[in-house]
Amino acid sequence: MTDAMTTRRMANAIRALSMDAVEKAQSGHPGMPMGMADVATVLFTKILKYDATDPHWIDRDRFILSAGHGSMLLYSILHLTGSKEMTIDQLKRFRQVGSKTPGHPERGHTESIETTTGPLGAGISNSVGLALAERILAAEYPTIIDHRTFALCSDGDLMEGISQEAIAIAGHYKLNKLVFLYDDNGISIDGHTTLSDSVDQVARFKACGWNAVHVDGHDADAVEAAIKATEGSDKPTLIACKTTIGFGAPKKAGTEKAHGSPLGAEEIEGARKALGWEYPPFVIPDDIKHAWEEAGARGSGRRKEWETRYAALDAAVREDFERRLKGELPTSFAPAMAAYKAKLYAEPKEMATRKAGEAALTVVKGELPELVSGSADLTPSNNTLTKNMKVITPDDYAGSFMHWGIREHGMCGAINGMAIHGGILPVGSTFLVFSDYCRPPLRLAALMKIRVIQVFTHDSIGVGEDGPTHQPVEQIAALRAIPNLNVFRPCDTIETAEAWEVAVASLKRPSILALTRQNLPQLRLKDAGENLTAKGAYEIAPAEGVAAVSLFASGSEVSLAVEAKKALDAAGLPTRVVSVPCFDLFADQPGSYRAEVIGTAPVKIAVEAAIRMGWDSIIGSDGGFVGMSSFGESGPYKEVYETFGITPDTVVKLAHSMHASAA
Amino acid sequence: MTDAMTTRRMANAIRALSMDAVEKAQSGHPGMPMGMADVATVLFTKILKYDATDPHWIDRDRFILSAGHGSMLLYSILHLTGSKEMTIDQLKRFRQVGSKTPGHPERGHTESIETTTGPLGAGISNSVGLALAERILAAEYPTIIDHRTFALCSDGDLMEGISQEAIAIAGHYKLNKLVFLYDDNGISIDGHTTLSDSVDQVARFKACGWNAVHVDGHDADAVEAAIKATEGSDKPTLIACKTTIGFGAPKKAGTEKAHGSPLGAEEIEGARKALGWEYPPFVIPDDIKHAWEEAGARGSGRRKEWETRYAALDAAVREDFERRLKGELPTSFAPAMAAYKAKLYAEPKEMATRKAGEAALTVVKGELPELVSGSADLTPSNNTLTKNMKVITPDDYAGSFMHWGIREHGMCGAINGMAIHGGILPVGSTFLVFSDYCRPPLRLAALMKIRVIQVFTHDSIGVGEDGPTHQPVEQIAALRAIPNLNVFRPCDTIETAEAWEVAVASLKRPSILALTRQNLPQLRLKDAGENLTAKGAYEIAPAEGVAAVSLFASGSEVSLAVEAKKALDAAGLPTRVVSVPCFDLFADQPGSYRAEVIGTAPVKIAVEAAIRMGWDSIIGSDGGFVGMSSFGESGPYKEVYETFGITPDTVVKLAHSMHASAA
CATH class of the missing domain: 3.40.50.970 (Thiamin diphosphate (ThDP)-binding fold, Pyr/PP domains)
Structure with a gap:
């Protein structure tokens, strides 16, 4: 069998698994994996530096599936290259609760998923950060950091505005180890992209400082040549791969019908015939599985070479690098x-x-x-x-x-x-x-x-x-x-x-x-012996005696509350002030701590130069609030605070009036 | 005086007012108005179809200041062309509470401001909608709708991702009456744009289906010729106007120091000299004011011609058109x-x-x-x-x-x-x-x-x-x-x-x-005689007798609450259900109605397949909540609801447990 024929059969394994899994789930996107299977096969079998047995190797090439709806492409490849976690059973449980194969790839949930994608444009912007991180680290660790970033993106990724920001950053910073493999299939959910788009993407990318070329996405040799031509480039590269969405599906290929729905039994049967794929659903013949596993292990030699280089680093450098990877803080x-x-x-x-x-x-x-x-x-x-x-x-x-x-x-x-x-x-x-x-x-x-x-x-x-x-x-x-x-x-x-x-x-x-x-002003004047902000909220100024009023505030309004407290104390309403620097951390505290901080003062008032939403969880729906309920206004800031009545005086008046009502 | 000299002096009036107003406010952005004054003067005196005495004329050309931080450009022009509202006193009250001259232009607050801008990219995306609206209406009302849209945009507008979406839409839909006047001054807040940008904007726009040209933004004749060349185009046009930010300021022009801060007395004095502007702050010589007022009245003839055409429309068409402009609904x-x-x-x-x-x-x-x-x-x-x-x-x-x-x-x-x-x-x-x-x-x-x-x-x-x-x-x-x-x-x-x-x-x-x-399911089965959704919340299912439990829900969870009510009623806990289709409208209701809808049942539970935030305003901080507190999960939706416990059963159990505690 020629190399090209093997590559096509390996690609067909992705196609078959993708259409079968979507069919079994009765939900999902078969079109993109079937369309980009050839490109992905070239990438994973001939280009990408990785070792399937060590998905966390820091110097691996990164692959980002920005078109996250085509998740079966990634799950199929993970299974085929031998991921222990990505069993055939997981593929059968595509899009089911608790599976490793959710609708869109989720980092942290499934091993070897570099980033969570689905919202279009997210993956390509992440890929720019990955490529930038590589350059920054390579400047510091030249012997151990030298890898590339490949992002598979769709028409939708490139229509989203975020794409322009990402592309402009990548072009400006000359992220030459970044390659976008653009699935130029001309189809989106509404139909042909000509319904809403006329952008010449190659010209656009060139205007933003990229190399950009067209290639037939079903011609494995051409794809390989195009990707290899990017090596040594001084710019990032867009490879616009002309593909047929749902490649192989006899009636739905090339149409929006292949995009986001199961193909149906008849169409799948037709696709099997058209692709010459004679195996039952979820069955991969040994030779293809073997070829994929070999591809998955291709990088192990390079990884071992890397380990030698890594071991040659100064021990202190290595130790600090490992600390950084773990996110630990230095003892200093x-x-x-x-x-x-x-x-x-x-x-x-x-x-x-x-x-x-x-x-x-x-x-x-x-x-x-x-x-x-x-x-x-x-x-x-x-x-x-x-x-x-x-x-x-x-x-x-x-x-x-x-x-x-x-x-x-x-x-x-x-x-x-x-x-x-x-x-x-x-x-x-x-x-x-x-x-x-x-x-x-x-x-x-x-x-x-x-x-x-x-x-x-x-x-x-x-x-x-x-x-x-x-x-x-x-x-x-x-x-x-x-x-x-x-x-x-x-x-x-x-x-x-x-x-x-x-x-x-x-x-x-x-x-x-x-x-x-x-x-x-600085309100915290002596060491509390612990990080009080870590608790989310705490009493920053206690009442003198039993509190009649509790004031809760965050940020700039805490000092305002402290001013109000002085006036209330002076007027005989013992007042305490609680600073609430972080709602989220306060919500994480034990109920007893929360209750103690919220306290039992009959009058509770929150002060924040923002809307009330969220504060009721602390002050109750009958608590008082001094803040905003509309948009703001242009003017010197102190006058704007006065205009909206966010002042100590307002707090004092409200506290008196609530105290009177409560009495 | 030559025409070019007059134009420059008219532009200098904008420059002087802008730097003086920013100086008086000790806050604002003098650089853009000073840089784009020549372009704006050409536009408002020679190109734009408008009549300063009738700012609401529907067939006026639209001018959008997308770079809203340069608001003094617009305020100056409004004053100079004779806006009754935009007095010199308002310019002196730039950026003060209650003035007509807020920091960024605000539609609805100040007359003749087409749209509120400031957040970059907003104005240009609005301008695409304006140009599209013109085309759509022109197709329906060809004799009365025929105008153009000009947007002044900055480097920031074109860096924001939204710009790509806007540009791609405009290019695809061939919005040929749309012109972007790009203030290509090469300066942003951080410094020269080369710090972060290398995009060839002209090439980028061309790739998106636009005409795009460069012009010297201080050469009034060249600017005029460039804008006039766009007439009859079959595409939208970008005119990249090379300008000097803070034009005239001796030391700060061409630098970020002119961008977002007052120039200072010395620099302003130098600018007056450099520009040959010998008048005191906020003083405009009569000849220049007169020339500007003439420009503002330039369009009155065309407006009168338009009124003739408008009067010639069928009365019913005219009436419906006016209804549409007012936003009224037809009697049908x-x-x-x-x-x-x-x-x-x-x-x-x-x-x-x-x-x-x-x-x-x-x-x-x-x-x-x-x-x-x-x-x-x-x-x-x-x-x-x-x-x-x-x-x-x-x-x-x-x-x-x-x-x-x-x-x-x-x-x-x-x-x-x-x-x-x-x-x-x-x-x-x-x-x-x-x-x-x-x-x-x-x-x-x-x-x-x-x-x-x-x-x-x-x-x-x-x-x-x-x-x-x-x-x-x-x-x-x-x-x-x-x-x-x-x-x-x-x-x-x-x-x-x-x-x-x-x-x-x-x-x-x-x-x-x-x-x-x-x-x-459809829950509302008989005509209530009024729009209940307009009240924001209402009792959709009353309790049988005195309610022990009030359930509050929105959307898909209302039917779930109704299911729970059946079980609770059957278990001897009389339960009512309140549907809350719109928090905002409920907040607008009188306190008595709110209190009645919230009710006095000792157990209050809200159900919404979303986070709790906001619901405490109805159920109180001690209310029960059945909903989400984390991100979701991939799976068939009924299983996902089960996974997160958003079910009638959970509501029933929570109600029983809360009832027991309350008792």
């Missing part, structure tokens, strides 16, 4: 943070939490070489470029700060990719209101349980003159709504430092730091 | 909806609310010719292409359905533009989980108080096999968090119809319809 980290906080206790500082964030980040970065910061073109406002960072440029990756451009979504997608690569702790930054641009990757980071940190400054109407378009009102609640995501809104220098401490130690949960533009 | 609308609901009462239907939505939309569309629907490539799933719609194509705009491609963000941005154009009621659709891609335009629609409707189907873990990436869990809460946005989650065919009724009548508030993939 805790003392450095303690020393920083001791200085703050000794000399309290009134400053914006964005500035406090910068000071803390400087200490964090000093201890964590793996930290790579960046901003979506708000560097001087976000304060995330510290003095001990060097800017990464297309000509020098040996740095730790990225100018992402005005690309919040692309930044967050790439940052997810950097985190999943391993060896890097990525930090992004923009204004809090622009978190709206970033929700898809923020959600995916939470779903993947990865450690990424976003610094979102200008966190309320405290933005002032920029007005309602730039004043977050609902963003804090909307972010708190995302499961498995810590949203910190620290009230001063100390809480900001504590938030950083928790964020870097949260290996399974992304974190957001919402920081102010405006100055705030 | 209410009876048609009533007849549709009567049919449902007569023959109750078990169906998915996405199907019920399609049925209602068919009726709505039958009465509202101005309704233009569309989907971001999920047409067969969203059920928003009804039989009485015709697809809009690049060759035939006389239709009412848009294939937006896989461009959720671009769709929502364009839809905002269609709504603000007037004469069209735009409806978009995608999966609810992908509302995450659309939050910036959803927020802006709410801020602008415009009537747009989004149909977001597949609204919970009921999505089933597609798994957690496609199952919304936090999206409903996150959307409810946006002020001035109605989020409907109807429970059956009747509530779906009612939601449509409220949505189309909400002229000042956008609406979202969250609809199910899976079938639901």
Whole structure:
């Protein structure tokens, strides 16, 4: 049998497994795996550097299935190359509760899945981060990091706006080891892509600093040649693979009918005939299975060579590299943070939490070489470029700060990719209101349980003159709504430092730091002996005697609540103040702690320069609230606070009135 | 004085007002207005069809300041061309609370502001919708609709991913009356754009089906020629205007220092000298003011000609056109909806609310010719292409359905533009989980108080096999968090119809319809004589006797609650069920109605296949909740509901246990 014939039969194994699994599930997308089977076979059998027996090898080439709906392509290949976990039984349980084969590939749930995809554009933006991480690490570890990143993407991936941000970043930073294999099948759910699209993708990618070529995606030799031609390139490359969706299906191939539904028994029978695939469902002949397993083991020699090089590294370098891969903090980290906080206790500082964030980040970065910061073109406002960072440029990756451009979504997608690569702790930054641009990757980071940190400054109407378009009102609640995501809104220098401490130690949960533009006093003046922010909420100012009023606040409103407390205490209403820097962590506390912090004062009032949603879980639906219920307004920030009545005086009046009613 | 000299002096008036206003506010962005003053002067004095005395003339050319931070450009021009509202005093009150000159231009707040901009990319996506609306209306009203749309955009606008979606839509639909004036100044907040960008924008736009040219943005004749060359084009056009940011400022021009901060007294003095502008702050010499006012009145003749053509229309056509502009519903609308609901009462239907939505939309569309629907490539799933719609194509705009491609963000941005154009009621659709891609335009629609409707189907873990990436869990809460946005989650065919009724009548508030993939029984079986969904929440099933248990639910979980009620009633716990189709409208109800609906049953439980956030406002922090607290899982939807315990049985058990504790 010729090589080409073997490749086609190996590809047909993917096709058969994909259509059979979708048919059995009566749900799924057979068209893409059948269309891209030839390209994927070439990639996995002739190009990709990997060792199926060691899916965690750090120097493997990365394969990202950005068109995640075609998950059966990946599951089929994992099964065929010998993944222990991906048994034939798992393929039969495609899209069933508890299986390793969910509808879309999920990192952390299934071994060898590099990233969770499905929401279009996510995978390609991750792939940019993976390729960037490789370049950054290669600059530091030239003998052990040298691999490529391949992303399989669809028309949908390239129509999504995020694609432009990702492509522009990759082109600018000359990520020459990044290759997009574009499934140019001309079909989307609504029908032919000509219904809604006329973009010349090859020309578009060239305009963005990429190589870009067309190839027949069913001509294995041509595909192989096209991919091999990318080696040694000085740019990333798009290979537009002209394919037939549902290749082999006699009636549905080349149409949207092959895209997202089972083909049906008749069509599958026809496809088996057309492909010359005479085996029953889920049966792979030994020779094909064997050929695939050989392909899966192809990289073991290169991996062993790599291990030799790795072993040759200085022991301390190796140890630190392993620490970085595990996400552990160096032993010097805790003392450095303690020393920083001791200085703050000794000399309290009134400053914006964005500035406090910068000071803390400087200490964090000093201890964590793996930290790579960046901003979506708000560097001087976000304060995330510290003095001990060097800017990464297309000509020098040996740095730790990225100018992402005005690309919040692309930044967050790439940052997810950097985190999943391993060896890097990525930090992004923009204004809090622009978190709206970033929700898809923020959600995916939470779903993947990865450690990424976003610094979102200008966190309320405290933005002032920029007005309602730039004043977050609902963003804090909307972010708190995302499961498995810590949203910190620290009230001063100390809480900001504590938030950083928790964020870097949260290996399974992304974190957001919402920081102010405006100055705030330091409220925490002596060492509590523990990280209070880690509890999510705590009493920051006790009542004198039995509390008549409990005030709850976060961020910039904690000092406002403390002002109100003074007036209430003076007026004979003993008042306590609870700082709530992180709802999510407070929700994780034992019921007894929660009850103690919430307390039993008859009057409960929350203060936050944002909407009420979420606060009722603490103050109850009958609690008082001083905050926002509309969009903001343009003006100097103190006047804007006055305009919306977010002042100590409003709190005091409300407390008196609630106290009177309760009495 | 030569024409070129006059143009430059007129442009200098913009420059002077902009730098003076920013200086007085000690806040704002002088650089863009100073850089683009020449281009804007050419546009407003020689090209744009408008009549400053009638800013609402429907056939005016539209000018969109997508780079909204340069708001002083627009405010200056409004003042100079004679806007009554935009007095010199307003310019002096730039960025002050209550002024007509907020930091970023706000539609509805200030006259003649076409759209609210600031979040980058928003304006250009709106402009695509405006240009599309013009084409659609021109197909229907050829004698009265014929105008162009000009958008001034920045590097940031073109870096944002939304730009790609907008550009691709415009290119595909051949929006030949759309022109982008790109302020190619090479500067962003972080510094020179070469820090983060290498895209050849002209080549990129060409790849997307646009004309694209370079021009010197300070050469008025060249700018005029470039814009005039776009007349009669068969494509949209990008004019990349090479400009110097902060043009005139001796030291800061051409640098990021001119971008977002006051120039300072010394630099302003230097700029006055360099520009030959000898007048004090906020003083415009009479000849220049006069020239600008003449320019503002340039279009009055054309407007009068237009009025003649308008008067020549058939009276009935004119009347309906005016109705459409006002957003009023035709008198036939209410009876048609009533007849549709009567049919449902007569023959109750078990169906998915996405199907019920399609049925209602068919009726709505039958009465509202101005309704233009569309989907971001999920047409067969969203059920928003009804039989009485015709697809809009690049060759035939006389239709009412848009294939937006896989461009959720671009769709929502364009839809905002269609709504603000007037004469069209735009409806978009995608999966609810992908509302995450659309939050910036959803927020802006709410801020602008415009009537747009989004149909977001597949609204919970009921999505089933597609798994957690496609199952919304936090999206409903996150959307409810946006002020001035109605989020409907109807429970059956009747509530779906009612939601449509409220949505189309909400002229000042956008609406979202969250609809199910899976079938639901019809719960509402007789005419209540009023639209109950409009109240936000109501008792859908009363208790037999004094209620021991109140169950609150929305959408697909209302029927689940009704099932639980049966079991609880049978077990001797009289139970009532409250349907909560719209939190926002319920919040608007009088306290007495809210209290009555919430009721006094000692056990309160909410059921929603989503996170708890928001429900505490109804059930209190001590209420019971059956829903989600994590991401979902891939599997057949009934099994997924079982997996997360969102079942009548769970509700029943929780009610019993809470009842026992309360007793």
